Amino acid sequence: MSAPLATDPVPLLQDLIRIDTTNPPGNESACVTYLEKLLVDAGIEYQVLGPNPERTNLVARIPGRGEAPPLLLHAHSDVVPVTDQQWTHPPFEARIVDGHVWGRGAIDMKGGLAMMLSALFRLIERGERPAGDVVLAVVADEENGSREGAGYLVREHPELFEGIRYAIGEEGGAGIELAGVRFHPIVVAEKRAAWLRLTLRGPGGHGSRLAPPDNPMARLGRILTALSGVRLPRHQMPAADRMLAALAETLPEPLAGHISQLRADTAGDAPPAGIPQAEALQLDSVLRHTVNPTIVRTSDKTNMVPAEITVDVDGRVLPGDFDVADFTAELRALIGDDVPMELLLEGSKVHQDRIVEPEFGAFFDRLESLLREADPDGVPLPMMSPASTDARLFAQLGIRCYGWLPLLLPAGSSYRRMLHCADERVPVDALEFGTRCLTDLLRDYP
Missing domain, CATH: 3.40.630.10 (Zn peptidases)
Structure with a gap:
């Protein structure tokens, strides 16, 4: 049996x-x-x-x-x-x-x-x-x-x-809730990874002496300050625009107005106002390439000023015609041209009509209808994901x-x-x- x-x-x-x-x-x-x-x-x-x-x-x-x-x-x-x-x-x-x-x-x-x-x-x-x-x-x-x-x-x-x-x-499976409205995400587009290693070199020396101002540790401080919480230039994509439109149509005021401003790019170059922080960061992340420093490697000697430090960064590139070169050019504008960059990992680039222009046809409609039947109080949401x-x-x-x-x-x-x-x-x-x-x-x- x-x-x-x-x-x-x-x-x-x-x-x-x-x-x-x-x-x-x-x-x-x-x-x-x-x-x-x-x-x-x-x-x-x-x-x-x-x-x-x-x-x-x-x-x-x-x-x-x-x-x-x-x-x-x-x-x-x-x-x-x-x-x-x-x-x-x-x-x-x-x-x-x-x-x-x-x-x-x-x-x-x-x-x-x-x-x-x-x-x-x-x-x-x-x-x-x-x-x-x-x-x-x-x-x-x-x-x-x-x-x-x-x-x-x-x-x-x-x-x-x-x-x-x-x-x-x-999608990660977790829903989104705003102003008491429960949204069920349907991911139709996503970003791709561009992991980089930045190498900072300069004069090292004995930890007991004053270090030169251009030593790698000082440069590290400037790099981390430049990259932490940075907002790279905005590039609105069709999938992200549809996501914002769906949110604005469903949410009550004043939240709907804040979403509309974000969609129309009239909110200014600042994190979206009037939206809970976690959701604001999520939405802002699909409107631009993003970068976060994640790993710093240097000497394990307390009494030695290191001559070399590496910083690994997690970059995420918008889908479509954007290349890693477009992303690194925006990064160079922040940290300068004198920092060597090594590409550790690049997510696969998919042809534009397969990710940037998602298909909203009969299959997508079926996904929406199943969600509405299973949860009449919930709202299906076409979503662009900042992850890959x-x-x-x-x-x-x-x-x-x-x-x-x-x-x-x-x-x-x-x-x-x-x-x-x-x-x-x-x-x-x-x-x-x-x-x-x-x-x-x-x-x-x-």
Whole structure:
């Protein structure tokens, strides 16, 4: 007698969290091994692929009714580290406390993977088939550039994705609330990474003596001041404009007016006023390239003034025709031309009509209608994300990618701020809400 299918996303998520896939090093193959048993029990065919036996990817295909094109569900199995974070509950024990599953990956994005799997298993348990073939890709390495995950699959095995028209992937899953209005994001465009290393060189020396004014530590202070909290020039994109328009049409005054000013670029060159800080920073981030210093490396000797310091920065480039060169030119205007820059990682550039001009057709309409049916008080929101996901890679194959992991979250919650932070958690009820939405989508999509 075969084992019952994992149709409940909660214990499934608990099992996934307990498999430590912190990247680096990743060890995503442990997660793949766990998933293989679930797929065998469900009678689903799959392949395990990857350039590294410890960091494999899983691709499964579930036959559909042939009434719609194949649909891709993609999810990453790796998570970010918990180093130096203070957690209320251990990050890899997946405890259920106060109606929440606690743990690293609860939202980003093992919770989303659990919902996808449970939705597929529910259809199979009921003897139903999805509208079209569903391809499930569980990939490694999303949190560190995707080279061994989606990047490998798109580069080495594009045939696995032939005929796929649309894809569903992560948004981080957390909703947005403004002025008491609950928004459900549908990501239609996203930025891409441009990670750089800046090298500061100059006269070093003994720590007991006064240092020259152009020593690297003094230059470091000037660089960090120039880059911290900086707002690079504004470039409004079609996807961001549609997002702002939807917000302005829905929100009450005076918030709607502030959003309209931001959309019309009449708010001035300052952070958006009259909007809660977290949301203001989110909106402002999709109107320009962004940069944040994240890592500083120097000598480990207290009594030595270093002769060289490196600063790693996380840059995010707007989609479309912008190149890394456009971004670094704006950066040079802030820090000067005498600082060597090394490109550490560049997110894949996708052709303009695949990301900048998202498709708002029948499939997008179905995503909206499902959200309205499931949560009549909520408002679907076409969204441009300041982050980047594996969607940028699958889009290279001509697939229209959407970030759509519905979660019905408590009013006044701040789950979006938990991504990559301590005490990441997700409500049990929200997982069930998302699983129902995904099940309905798979059963009936255009």
